Amino acid sequence: MQPINSNSYIAPDLKETWEASAQTIANRIRLRVLEHTLRHHGGYMSQACSTAEMFSALYTRMMNLGTVEVPIVPPPFNGVAGARNPQYKSGGYYNGPTGPQYDRFVLSPAQYALVLYATLVEVGRMDPQGMTQFNQDGSIVEMIGAEHSPGMEAMTGSLGQGLSQGAGIAMARKRRGDSGKVWLMMSDGEFQSGQNWEAVQAAGFHRLDNLWAVVDVNGQQCDGPVATVMTLEPLAQRLSAFGARVITIDGHDLKALAQAAEISPEGQPTIILAYTDPCRGLPLLEKRVPKLHYLRFTDPEEFAAYETFYHDIRSEWGGTD
Amino acid sequence: MAILSRVHAKNLVRWAKDKPEVLLLSADLTSSTEADLFQKTYPDRFLSFGVAEQNMVSWAGGLAREGFIPLIHTFAVFIYRRAYDQVAMSVAYPNLPVKFFGFLPGITTPGGASHQAIEDIALMSALPNMTVLECADATDVESVLEVAYAINGPVYVRMLRGEIPRLFPVTEPMRFGQPRVLSQGEDITLFSSGICTEEALRAIPVLQQRGVSIQHVQVSTLKPFNGVMAVSMAAQAKVGVITMENHVIHGGLGSRVAESMAEVGLGKRLIRIGLQDTFAHGGSRPYLMRTYSLDAMALIAQVEVLMGKCLEINPSELSTAYLTAVHSEAKAEAL
Numbered sequence: 001m002q003p004i005n006s007n008s009y010i011a012p013d014l015k016e017t018w019e020a021s022a023q024t025i026a027n028r029i030r031l032r033v034l035e036h037t038l039r040h041h042g043g044y045m046s047q048a049c050s051t052a053e054m055f056s057a058l059y060t061r062m063m064n065l066g067t068v069e070v071p072i073v074p075p076p077f078n079g080v081a082g083a084r085n086p087q088y089k090s091g092g093y094y095n096g097p098t099g100p101q102y103d104r105f106v107l108s109p110a111q112y113a114l115v116l117y118a119t120l121v122e123v124g125r126m127d128p129q130g131m132t133q134f135n136q137d138g139s140i141v142e143m144i145g146a147e148h149s150p151g152m153e154a155m156t157g158s159l160g161q162g163l164s165q166g167a168g169i170a171m172a173r174k175r176r177g178d179s180g181k182v183w184l185m186m187s188d189g190e191f192q193s194g195q196n197w198e199a200v201q202a203a204g205f206h207r208l209d210n211l212w213a214v215v216d217v218n219g220q221q222c223d224g225p226v227a228t229v230m231t232l233e234p235l236a237q238r239l240s241a242f243g244a245r246v247i248t249i250d251g252h253d254l255k256a257l258a259q260a261a262e263i264s265p266e267g268q269p270t271i272i273l274a275y276t277d278p279c280r281g282l283p284l285l286e287k288r289v290p291k292l293h294y295l296r297f298t299d300p301e302e303f304a305a306y307e308t309f310y311h312d313i314r315s316e317w318g319g320t321d
Numbered sequence: 322m323a324i325l326s327r328v329h330a331k332n333l334v335r336w337a338k339d340k341p342e343v344l345l346l347s348a349d350l351t352s353s354t355e356a357d358l359f360q361k362t363y364p365d366r367f368l369s370f371g372v373a374e375q376n377m378v379s380w381a382g383g384l385a386r387e388g389f390i391p392l393i394h395t396f397a398v399f400i401y402r403r404a405y406d407q408v409a410m411s412v413a414y415p416n417l418p419v420k421f422f423g424f425l426p427g428i429t430t431p432g433g434a435s436h437q438a439i440e441d442i443a444l445m446s447a448l449p450n451m452t453v454l455e456c457a458d459a460t461d462v463e464s465v466l467e468v469a470y471a472i473n474g475p476v477y478v479r480m481l482r483g484e485i486p487r488l489f490p491v492t493e494p495m496r497f498g499q500p501r502v503l504s505q506g507e508d509i510t511l512f513s514s515g516i517c518t519e520e521a522l523r524a525i526p527v528l529q530q531r532g533v534s535i536q537h538v539q540v541s542t543l544k545p546f547n548g549v550m551a552v553s554m555a556a557q558a559k560v561g562v563i564t565m566e567n568h569v570i571h572g573g574l575g576s577r578v579a580e581s582m583a584e585v586g587l588g589k590r591l592i593r594i595g596l597q598d599t600f601a602h603g604g605s606r607p608y609l610m611r612t613y614s615l616d617a618m619a620l621i622a623q624v625e626v627l628m629g630k631c632l633e634i635n636p637s638e639l640s641t642a643y644l645t646a647v648h649s650e651a652k653a654e655a656l
Contacts, residue, residue: 080414080449081414081415081416081450082416082449082450082474083416083450083473083474090415147414147415154382154383154386154411154415155410155411155414155415156410157410158406158410160375161375161379161406161407161410161411164375164376164377164378164379164380164382164383164407164411165379165380165382165383165386165411166383167376167380167383168379168380168381168382168383168384168385168386168387169383169384169386169387170383171368171380171383171384172383172384172386172387172388172389173387175389176387194375195375195376195379195407198370198371198373198375198376199376199379199380201371201373201376202370202371202373202376202377202380205369205371206368
């Protein structure tokens with residue numbers, strides 16, 4: 001077997017269309033998360049399969065972020081925020097400098113952190129070394145992203161608090177006259193939490209049309225399929241009844257993701273429901289249905305099958321040695 | 322003793338005048354938290370959230386990240402019981418300057434157990450980065466805004482409203498981390514906070530007449546607690562130490578004093594007056610203070626325990642407490 005190592009991916013060909021290069025980045029996000037999952041005998045794999053296109057589109061087209069000149073090597077953990085720690089800063093700087101014209105990003109389900117980290121590597125914002133720090137003692141590349149983790153701008157691991165915090169940021173920016181948007185990546189399961197409905201209600205009431213969310217409607221949550229845990233449908237109707245402008249798309253359709261981000265604001269928060277396939281690109285995962293939340297290998301044969309798949313798909317998905 | 326009405330309502334408008342970054346967030350209790358005058362004066366800086374505290378608290382975190390100073394106004398119970406996770410993760414963890422004004426502390430409301438914040442100090446003090454302040458009179462209510470504003474981080478304030486007494490001169494405002502010494506004495510050191518301070522002030526002159534020498538210390542900064550000062554004052558007591566608070570005896574003033582004494586090995590008797598591991602119920606403030614032994618007579622009873630003698634004090638000897646009518650012009654509803 002070849003080693004599982006992909007620190008030297010080729011850069012996307014800039015002569016390609018945006019869609020083609022965004023698809024390459026999406027494939028590499030899957031590949032990098034798969035590689036990580038193999039190396040650690042576990043990982044949030046289905047989240048990468050469902051949102052690879054979404055994260056790729058967010059970071060290459062949908063969001064207007066400031067640039068990061070050199071991919072950042074995450075520094076070691078240096079304490080939490082507080083009066084005794086003036087050095088503290090959030091992980092927002094991986095998303096570039098802030099400014100009135102730039103968008104901001106809040107990862108609402110911090111459980112998707114691994115996918116975010118893989119994305120940051122693929123778009124040149126984090127050094128690949130960052131992935132090796134994942135879930136290591138003394139590292140900020142935490143399993144459930146915290147506010148100091150790469151790409152994180154708020155503290156969101158407790159599901160339900162992301163949209164409200166994003167709305168507060170959006171309101172502050174609107175009062176200040178900033179032109180940039182506030183983007184959230186959200187999951188469908190977290191809409192079971194009452195706070196999100198409070199937030200949609202209030203964001204509509206306060207007319208925050210600079211607040212944008214893209215939701216991974218993968219129909220999956222920790223206990224299994226959303227429909228068997230606590231159904232959310234009809235999610236679009238529910239959200240629009242609460243005051244959001246709702247756009248429903250195929251979450252693997254890059255063009256649809258890009259187009260949804262381009263519509264003009266009209267006085268309401270916009271929520272893009274991106275319906276996704278939690279096994280997209282990795283058919284082996286289908287054997288795990290209905291428990292897809294976290295992939296942990298217990299059976300050596302299953303591990304071997306994933307390993308074989310990884311080596312088979314590697315060159316097709318843009319990896320190179 | 323002067324009695325003032327709607328102190329916070331008027332003071333807030335005055336104080337916030339030249340502070341455009343100060344926003345007021347309300348969850349459907351605007352006049353009940355004396356925020357109505359602010360709403361009327363600065364409608365653009367008043368934000369309504371409806372009965373939805375969790376969203377309001379996380380939202381405040383977002384506003385504070387961008388340089389605003391959100392003043393959350395609601396009943397104390399609804400801050401920490403309904404939105405504790407939000408207070409912890411959206412505000413305290415990132416150390417954001419959100420100021421929480423918790424009204425109706427302890428048994429100051431006839432609204433019963435659902436409205437009585439009896440363990441708020443314990444919970445809010447337990448959060449890293451959180452500062453906890455408590456007002457005892459009109460002077461505190463007027464000066465607490467500036468104290469909270471000067472702290473670069475989240476602050477929880479136990480607030481008073483309606484008709485409240487002025488116990489301390491205007492020239493002696495609340496000072497961060499600095500207790501007020503209200504009387505000197507060597508038998509007993511008494512630490513009081515919030516509305517219990519007024520009760521202590523009623524009892525102390527009579528106790529002094531009976532020959533009990535009491536050092537009375539009024540505490541408004543409950544976290545960070547000035548344990549060094551508390552220990553030095555407790556050490557002066559020949560007979561023992563008493564704490565008196567409108568809160569359960571666990572996790573509040575009594576606990577802070579006990580911890581401070583234990584840490585330096587100060588071996589003195591300590592009696593903690595407060596709710597003794599019980600919820601309360603709906604009733605008038607004097608009734609509740611009497612029933613749950615939080616009033617001047619309760620203090621006298623504990624002084625008698627420490628002194629080992631009956632002082633034969635009749636309630637009629639106490640100076641009158643100011644009693645707020647259940648239905649008053651200064652309150653929006655009877656709660």
